[in-house]
Amino acid sequence: xxxxxxxxxxxxxxxxxxxxxxxxxxxxxxxxxxxxxxxxxxxxxxxxxxxxxxxxxxxxxxxxxxxxxxxxxxxxxxxxxxxxxxxxxxxxxxxxxxxxxxxxxxxxxxxxxxxxxxxxxxxxxxxxxxxxxxxxxxxxxxxxxxxxxxxxxxxxxxxxxxxxxxxxxxxxxxxxxxxxxxxxxxxxxxxxxxxxxxxxxxxxxxxxxxxxxxxxxxxxxxxxxxxxxxxxxxxxxxxxxxxxxxxxxxxxxxxxxxxxxxxxxxxxxxxxxxxxxxxxxxxxxxxxxxxxxxxxxxxxxxxxxxxxxxxxxxxxx
Numbered sequence: 617x618x619x620x621x622x623x624x625x626x627x628x629x630x631x632x633x634x635x636x637x638x639x640x641x642x643x644x645x646x647x648x649x650x651x652x653x654x655x656x657x658x659x660x661x662x663x664x665x666x667x668x669x670x671x672x673x674x675x676x677x678x679x680x681x682x683x684x685x686x687x688x689x690x691x692x693x694x695x696x697x698x699x700x701x702x703x704x705x706x707x708x709x710x711x712x713x714x715x716x717x718x719x720x721x722x723x724x725x726x727x728x729x730x731x732x733x734x735x736x737x738x739x740x741x742x743x744x745x746x747x748x749x750x751x752x753x754x755x756x757x758x759x760x761x762x763x764x765x766x767x768x769x770x771x772x773x774x775x776x777x778x779x780x781x782x783x784x785x786x787x788x789x790x791x792x793x794x795x796x797x798x799x800x801x802x803x804x805x806x807x808x809x810x811x812x813x814x815x816x817x818x819x820x821x822x823x824x825x826x827x828x829x830x831x832x833x834x835x836x837x838x839x840x841x842x843x844x845x846x847x848x849x850x851x852x853x854x855x856x857x858x859x860x861x862x863x864x865x866x867x868x869x870x871x872x873x874x875x876x877x878x879x880x881x882x883x884x885x886x887x888x889x890x891x892x893x894x895x896x897x898x899x900x901x902x903x904x905x906x907x908x909x910x911x912x913x914x915x916x917x918x919x920x921x922x923x924x925x926x927x928x929x930x931x932x933x
Contacts, residue, residue, distance in 0.1 A: 732876035733757040737769045739845050740871045745797055749773035749869075757875030759920075766920035769873035776856075776867040783858030784835040785903070786865035791837040791856030792898050794867055798841050799893070803852055806888040807840040807911035808896030810904040824929035826913040827853075834858035837898050840915065842888070848874060848881040851916035872916045879921065883933045888912050 733756040746752050757769035775794055780786035788810075795805055814820065814830040821828045827838045837856040842849050856867040874881050888911070893899065897908040913931040922928070 736848055736873045740771045740850055740873055746773045748775050759877050765922055766875035766877050768875050771871040773869045775869055778865055779863055780865040783865045787856040787858035788837050790867045794854055795839050803841040803843045804890045805839055805841040808898045809838040809909040810897035811836040811907055826915045826931050833861040842884045849884045875920050
C-alpha cells in the first residue's frame with residue numbers, strides 16, 4: 617500500500633536506538649534511548665561552544681577590566697557605554713552558539729545528500745499515532761564511515777501505560793486497538809505474534825529470532841507493519857506487554873527508516889500481504905493458549921546492509 621504524504625519539517629535529536637519493547641513505567645531501555653539523545657545533542661552543541669566561547673570570553677573579560685575600579689568606572693560615560701556594547705556582543709555570540717548547538721543533530725550521511733535523512737525522519741514523526749506520545753524519542757539515520765553499516769533512523773513512542781487488574785488482557789486489547797489505528801492510517805500490518813511468559817530459568821530468545829522478545833511476568837503481543845511514503849518504506853513494530861509483577865499494561869511503537877546511503881529506500885518492494893482483520897491471535901475472539909505467530913517473519917534491523925556483503929540472518933532486512 618502506497619501513501620503520498622507531504623513530509624513535515626521537524627527538529628530531531630541524535631540517539632543510538634535499537635528495538636525498544638514496552639516495560640515497567642517507561643522502561644530502562646527507553647530512558648537510556650532518551651538519555652543518549654540528549655547527550656548526543658549536547659555534545660554537538662558543546663563542540664560549537666568550545667570553538668566560540670574563547671572570543672566571547674575575551675570580550676567579557678575586556679568589559680570586566682574596563683569596569684574595574686570605581687573611580688575609573690564613574691569617571692565618564694563613554695567607557696560604560698563601550699562596556700555595554702561589548703556585553704551585548706557577548707550575548708549575541710553566546711545566543712548564536714546556543715542556536716547552532718541545538719540545531720546540531722546526527723553526523724551527516726557519508727556520500728549521501730544532506731538533509732534527506734532528516735526529511736525522512738520528519739515524515740515518520742508526522743504520523744498521527746506518534747503524537748500520542750508527547751515526547752517521542754527520535755534519531756535521523758546516518759553513516760559514520762563506509763566501512764560500517766548505516767544506522768537507520770528511528771522513532772520510539774510510548775502509546776499506552778496503565779494500571780490493570782488483568783494486565784495480559786488489557787495489553788492484548790490495547791494492542792488490538794492500535795493495530796486498527798495503524799491500518800486506518802495507511803499501514804499494512806503483515807505479522808502478529810502472541811508470546812507467553814518465559815519460564816523461570818529459561819534463556820531469552822536468540823537475538824535473531826523474530827520477534828526476539830519474551831518476558832517472565834506476562835504475555836507480549838507484537839504486530840509488524842510497513843508504509844511507503846514518497847518511495848521510502850517505513851517499518852512499524854507495535855508491542856504490548858502485560859506485567860503481573862506490577863499490574864501494568866503497556867504498549868510502545870518503534871518506527872525504523874532506511875538511511876539515505878542504502879542501495880534502496882524501499883525495504884518492502886515485495887509488499888508482504890496484509891493480515892485479514894480478526895485473523896491473528898491478537899484479534900481473535902479467544903485469547904491464545906500458546907506461542908502463536910501469524911504472517912511472514914520479516915523484521916527491519918537498526919543497521920543497514922553489511923558493507924562487506926555479509927548476508928543478514930533469515931528474515932532480517
